[in-house]
Amino acid sequence: MTAESNSEKLSPADIAALRPDTRLVHGGILRSPYGETAEAMYLTQGYVYDSAEQAEARFKGEDPGFIYTRYSNPTVSMFETRLALLEGAEVARATASGMAAVTAALLCQLKAGDHVVAARALFGSCRYVVEELLPRFGVASTLVDGTDLASWQAAVRPETKVFFLESPTNPTLEIIDIAGVAAISKAAGAKLIVDNVFATPMLQSPLTLGADIVVYSATKHIDGQGRCLAGAVLCSQQFLTDHLQTFLRQTGPSVSPFNAWVMLKGLETLPLRIERSQASAANLADRLAVAAKITKVIYPFRDDHPQSALARKQMLGGGTLVTFEVEGGKAGAFRFLNALRIARISNNLGDAKSLVTHPATTTHQRFTPDARAEMGITDGMVRLSVGLEHVEDLAEDLAGALKAV
Numbered sequence: 570m571t572a573e574s575n576s577e578k579l580s581p582a583d584i585a586a587l588r589p590d591t592r593l594v595h596g597g598i599l600r601s602p603y604g605e606t607a608e609a610m611y612l613t614q615g616y617v618y619d620s621a622e623q624a625e626a627r628f629k630g631e632d633p634g635f636i637y638t639r640y641s642n643p644t645v646s647m648f649e650t651r652l653a654l655l656e657g658a659e660v661a662r663a664t665a666s667g668m669a670a671v672t673a674a675l676l677c678q679l680k681a682g683d684h685v686v687a688a689r690a691l692f693g694s695c696r697y698v699v700e701e702l703l704p705r706f707g708v709a710s711t712l713v714d715g716t717d718l719a720s721w722q723a724a725v726r727p728e729t730k731v732f733f734l735e736s737p738t739n740p741t742l743e744i745i746d747i748a749g750v751a752a753i754s755k756a757a758g759a760k761l762i763v764d765n766v767f768a769t770p771m772l773q774s775p776l777t778l779g780a781d782i783v784v785y786s787a788t789k790h791i792d793g794q795g796r797c798l799a800g801a802v803l804c805s806q807q808f809l810t811d812h813l814q815t816f817l818r819q820t821g822p823s824v825s826p827f828n829a830w831v832m833l834k835g836l837e838t839l840p841l842r843i844e845r846s847q848a849s850a851a852n853l854a855d856r857l858a859v860a861a862k863i864t865k866v867i868y869p870f871r872d873d874h875p876q877s878a879l880a881r882k883q884m885l886g887g888g889t890l891v892t893f894e895v896e897g898g899k900a901g902a903f904r905f906l907n908a909l910r911i912a913r914i915s916n917n918l919g920d921a922k923s924l925v926t927h928p929a930t931t932t933h934q935r936f937t938p939d940a941r942a943e944m945g946i947t948d949g950m951v952r953l954s955v956g957l958e959h960v961e962d963l964a965e966d967l968a969g970a971l972k973a974v
C-alpha cells in the first residue's frame with residue numbers, strides 16, 4: 570500500500586538502513602499533498618475512485634490504493650510499516666487489541682484436528698483462547714512448563730501446528746529459551762508465535778531468535794501513556810498471503826485509525842520511554858532486594874534471577890517490570906499496596922504512570938490456589954510496572970509503603 574508521497578527524501582530502502590530510533594521517527598510516512606509534519610489521521614471508512622476502471626483495477630489488486638478501512642487505511646498502514654521496520658519483519662498488521670492479534674494469529678492458521686503446544690504461564694486471556702476456545706472448535710492444546718525444553722519436545726504430536734509462548738512471563742518474569750523452542754518447533758513443522766509484550770520490541774527480537782510470528786498488545790508500552798487499545802501481528806509476506814490477510818479482512822478485528830495514530834506517534838518515543846523505565850526498574854529492583862520486609866525480588870537481569878544468563882543472551886535489558894514478595898502474605902501485600910501514593914493499584918502495565926498489581930487476587934484470581942502455586946504466584950507477590958516518574962520519588966514511595974507492612 571504505497572500512496573505516492575510528494576517529496577520524500579528518504580526511500581523505504583534508505584529508511585531500512587537507518588538506526589532503529591531514527592526509523593521510529595521517519596519510517597512509514599505517507600505524506601499527503603499538504604506536506605504535513607506530523608502524520609495525518611485519516612478518519613475515513615472508504616475511498617472514492619476516479620473511474621469505474623480504477624475501482625475494478627483496485628479490486629483486482631492491480632492498483633495499489635485503499636478500498637475500505639476494514640481492509641486497510643493510510644494511518645493504520647503507517648503504524649504497521651513503522652512497527653515492521655522496528656521488528657525487522659517483512660510485514661505487520663494492526664488489530665483492535667492485543668487479544669485480537671493473538672486470536673487472529675492462532676485462528677487464521679488452525680483447523681479442526683490440529684494441535685497447539687503452549688507455555689502454561691500465559692496472559693490470562695491468551696490461556697483462555699488456547700485452553701478453552703480452541704478445543705471447542707476441535708483444536709487440541711497441551712500446556713507445558715515453558716522453561717523446560719524437554720516438555721516442549723515431549724508434547725509434540727504429528728498434528729502439532731503451532732507453538733505459543735510469552736517471555737518474560739507474567740507475573741513471575743520467567744525466561745523461556747526462544748531459540749531453543751524455535752528449533753523444536755521448526756523440527757516439528759510447526760509455527761512459533763511469541764507474545765513479546767513484556768520484553769517490548771526494543772529489548773527482544775523473537776524473529777531473529779527463530780520465531781515465525783510476533784504478537785503485541787500495543788495497548789501497553791507502544792502507546793505507553795494508557796490511552797488506547799491496539800495490537801499487532803508481525804510475520805512473513807508468505808504467512809500474510811497464505812493465512813492472515815484474508816482472515817483479518819473477512820472477520821474484521823480492525824483497529825480504529827484514531828487508535829493507530831496514537832500508536833504510530835507512540836513509536837517515536839518508545840526508545841526513550843523504555844530506556845527510562847527500564848533504568849528505574851533495574852535500580853528499584855536492586856533497592857528492593859536489600860529492603861526489610863521484602864522476601865524475594867524477581868528481575869531478569871539481576872544475578873539472583875535463576876535464568877539471568879539466558880535473559881542476557883536473548884534480551885537487551887531486563888525490562889520495565891519488577892516482581893517481588895512482601896512479608897505477611899495477602900494481608901502484607903494489601904497493606905503495602907494501599908499505602909503507596911505514587912504507584913497506583915491497577916491490573917494494567919506499560920504506562921507512563923507506575924502501576925502495581927496483586928496478581929493472586931486480580932489477574933490470576935480465577936486460578937485455584939494449587940494452579941497459582943504451580944505458576945509460582947504467591948499471596949505476598951506484587952508486580953510493579955515502572956513508569957516515567959523520577960526514580961527517587963518512586964524509591965521513596967516504595968520505602969514509605971513498606972513501613973506500613
Ligand SMILES: *Cc1c(COP(=O)(O)O)cnc(C)c1O
Nearest residue numbers: 666667668692764766786788799
Ligand atoms: C495485555 C496483554 C495482552 C492483551 O492485550 P489487550 O490489548 O489488552 O487485548 C496479551 N498478552 C500480554 C502479555 C499482555 O500483557
